[in-house]
Amino acid sequence: MSYVLTTLTKKKEIDSIIRDTIDKVLVLRFGRASDPGCLHLDDLLSKSAREVSKFANIALVDIDSEDVQVYIKYFDISLIPSTIFFFNAHHMKMDSGTADHTKWIGAFHTKQDFIDVVEAIFRGAMKGKMIVNCPLPQERIPKYQLLYKDL
Amino acid sequence: MATLADSFLADLDELSDNDADVIEEGDVDAGNMEEDIDGDMADIESLNYDDLDSVSKLQKTQRYNDIMQKVEDALEKGSDISNQGLVLEDDPEYQLIVDCNALSVDIENEIIIIHNFIRDKYRLKFPELESLVHHPIDYARVVKKIGNEMDLTLVDLEGLLPSAIIMVVSVTASTTSGKPLPEEVLQKTIDACDRALALDAAKKKVLDFVESRMGYIAPNLSAIVGSAVAAKLMGTAGGLSALAKMPACNVQLLGAKKKNLAGFSTATSQFRVGYIEQTEVFQTTPPALRMRACRLLAAKSTLAARVDSTRGDPSGNTGRSLREEIHKKIEKWQEPPPAKQPKPLPVPDSEPKKKRGGRRLRKMKERYALTDMRKLANRMQFGVPEESSLGDGLGEGYGMLGQAGSGKLRVSAGQSKLAAKVAKKFKEKNYGSSGATSGLTSSLAFTPVQGIELTNPQAHAHQLGSGTQSTYFSETGTFSKIKRT
Numbered sequence: 222m223s224y225v226l227t228t229l230t231k232k233k234e235i236d237s238i239i240r241d242t243i244d245k246v247l248v249l250r251f252g253r254a255s256d257p258g259c260l261h262l263d264d265l266l267s268k269s270a271r272e273v274s275k276f277a278n279i280a281l282v283d284i285d286s287e288d289v290q291v292y293i294k295y296f297d298i299s300l301i302p303s304t305i306f307f308f309n310a311h312h313m314k315m316d317s318g319t320a321d322h323t324k325w326i327g328a329f330h331t332k333q334d335f336i337d338v339v340e341a342i343f344r345g346a347m348k349g350k351m352i353v354n355c356p357l358p359q360e361r362i363p364k365y366q367l368l369y370k371d372l
Numbered sequence: 373m374a375t376l377a378d379s380f381l382a383d384l385d386e387l388s389d390n391d392a393d394v395i396e397e398g399d400v401d402a403g404n405m406e407e408d409i410d411g412d413m414a415d416i417e418s419l420n421y422d423d424l425d426s427v428s429k430l431q432k433t434q435r436y437n438d439i440m441q442k443v444e445d446a447l448e449k450g451s452d453i454s455n456q457g458l459v460l461e462d463d464p465e466y467q468l469i470v471d472c473n474a475l476s477v478d479i480e481n482e483i484i485i486i487h488n489f490i491r492d493k494y495r496l497k498f499p500e501l502e503s504l505v506h507h508p509i510d511y512a513r514v515v516k517k518i519g520n521e522m523d524l525t526l527v528d529l530e531g532l533l534p535s536a537i538i539m540v541v542s543v544t545a546s547t548t549s550g551k552p553l554p555e556e557v558l559q560k561t562i563d564a565c566d567r568a569l570a571l572d573a574a575k576k577k578v579l580d581f582v583e584s585r586m587g588y589i590a591p592n593l594s595a596i597v598g599s600a601v602a603a604k605l606m607g608t609a610g611g612l613s614a615l616a617k618m619p620a621c622n623v624q625l626l627g628a629k630k631k632n633l634a635g636f637s638t639a640t641s642q643f644r645v646g647y648i649e650q651t652e653v654f655q656t657t658p659p660a661l662r663m664r665a666c667r668l669l670a671a672k673s674t675l676a677a678r679v680d681s682t683r684g685d686p687s688g689n690t691g692r693s694l695r696e697e698i699h700k701k702i703e704k705w706q707e708p709p710p711a712k713q714p715k716p717l718p719v720p721d722s723e724p725k726k727k728r729g730g731r732r733l734r735k736m737k738e739r740y741a742l743t744d745m746r747k748l749a750n751r752m753q754f755g756v757p758e759e760s761s762l763g764d765g766l767g768e769g770y771g772m773l774g775q776a777g778s779g780k781l782r783v784s785a786g787q788s789k790l791a792a793k794v795a796k797k798f799k800e801k802n803y804g805s806s807g808a809t810s811g812l813t814s815s816l817a818f819t820p821v822q823g824i825e826l827t828n829p830q831a832h833a834h835q836l837g838s839g840t841q842s843t844y845f846s847e848t849g850t851f852s853k854i855k856r857t
Contacts (some may be wrong), residue, residue, distance in 0.1 A: 272715075273716065273717060275719050336717070347721065
């Protein structure tokens with residue numbers, strides 16, 4: 222979708238990018254390029270990629286490729302788009318009031334929201350935390366209910 | 373004494389004599405002046421009513437005729453390059469060119485005088501024409517064409533004026549308050565017009581000649597500013613070497629019109645530009661860059677003039693390359709600035725916050741500082757239950773506030789440290805002032821017990837200021853209980 226962001230399809234690529242991003246937040250978006258929700262998020266990501274470039278790296282992972290299914294199972298990705306944050310090869314969790322702290326599900330309302338989230342993760346990580354609180358107010362956090370799974 | 377008085381009187385007389393002399397001389401001068409003025413007035417009056425010949429004398433002068441003759445000859449001869457070896461000033465053609473410059477200025481003045489003459493005469497016939505057609509030569513042509521005609525539809529003004537003005541002129545003519553001129557006056561007017569047109573043609577001829585020779589005399593300069601302007605510059609400067617010796621800022625102002633007369637608006641006054649204004653390069657630059665372009669042109673043309681005065685480059689290549697430079701620079705100025713790339717945000721917490729300090733900040737902080745009252749309320753005495761707002765342990769506790777030890781429930785808002793410092797300075801100033809207070813005041817106090825005692829103005833401030841010390845044991849604290857016996 223975007224020409225600015227790299228799309229990863231192989232496990233090796235994902236490994237190398239996680240290892241090689243030093244002292245910067247790594248934002249991995251898991252999703253499909255054809256999905257409208259993913260498109261919305263991708264648009265936001267590509268617009269803010271340059272602004273955040275000093276403290277964050279952004280990459281897209283295509284969930285349709287086979288290599289990547291390992292990661293999808295590991296991170297338990299069921300809804301797309303899902304965004305997972307890493308810092309110095311540590312998986313960063315964020316408490317945004319939803320049940321799942323390990324990833325961010327859905328798109329953001331505005332570019333600024335995304336930048337705020339990344340900044341919060343960066344600050345927490347620099348302090349040594351593994352889990353941070355979400356700086357966004359509750360209205361701006363997309364809520365998804367796992368209705369179908371429950372049924 | 374008498375002799376002194378006499379000498380004084382004599383001095384006075386001398387003075388008055390001197391004054392008288394001066395006044396007389398002044399009168400004589402004034403008399404002369406008045407005569408001159410009268411003479412001028414007479415001239416002006418005669419200008420109005422007398423012959424054309426008293427007005428325009430130029431065409432009769434010897435000088436004019438000489439120069440015109442030479443110009444005609446030179447124009448017929450064509451360009452003559454054989455004189456290159458000679459020093460420039462000795463060249464007779466160069467001298468002729470200098471004369472031509474002066475002559476062209478004179479011709480211009482003459483044309484203006486004739487224009488006034490025509491205007492005054494023609495005012496009886498068509499007064500509004502002078503405000504419609506401003507240019508003297510155009511005016512002369514129009515007057516000649518119209519003559520004594522009352523009906524302008526019979527007169528064809530095509531080619532003389534732009535069509536909009538022709539229309540306005542025709543409309544105004546139909547409602548004009550003028551009357552036809554008598555035959556004599558008309559003849560004089562037509563003569564004046566002819567003379568004006570002849571002078572104009574002569575001026576053109578002179579200028580053409582100068583232009584043609586300019587390329588030979590100053591090729592580099594004329595490559596930059598054009599031959600006509602180069603000729604004018606040279607003429608005003610008084611020669612090529614004089615022009616070369618001038619600094620560029622003066623060259624810029626050669627030919628600049630004088631300051632506006634007092635009372636006229638300066639809103640339309642152009643910035644300080646002279647003949648340079650008429651160059652092609654200047655006219656083609658956008659108005660915003662004109663000032664810079666003018667300075668650039670003046671500088672480069674000065675360089676070219678210097679090259680020319682020493683005959684360093686007869687081919688004119690230097691001038692052409694300078695002109696190219698000027699063009700390039702002007703184009704560069706007109707380039708749009710490079711597009712701005714959005715800056716990435718800085719890393720969070722990478723720049724430490726700049727903490728401010730100082731008096732202002734301290735005063736601001738005081739408003740939110742912990743007051744003594746709060747300090748007391750926060751602490752409790754050992755073994756002494758505190759009072760509370762709702763009684764019985766409910767509500768807010770009062771701590772040491774209102775305890776038996778202090779004897780006060782209300783704690784005065786003691787002076788803050790800053791205020792104490794200010795008070796101290798103020799007091800010192802007062803006691804240190806000389807003469808403002810009476811000489812008997814002093815900061816010493818005589819007490820019966822201790823003798824001389826100095827009051828410490830800050831003692832009161834610190835009474836309850838430092839809440840770290842318990843007021844129970846304080847030496848400056850008040851009595852806790854006073855028993856009446």
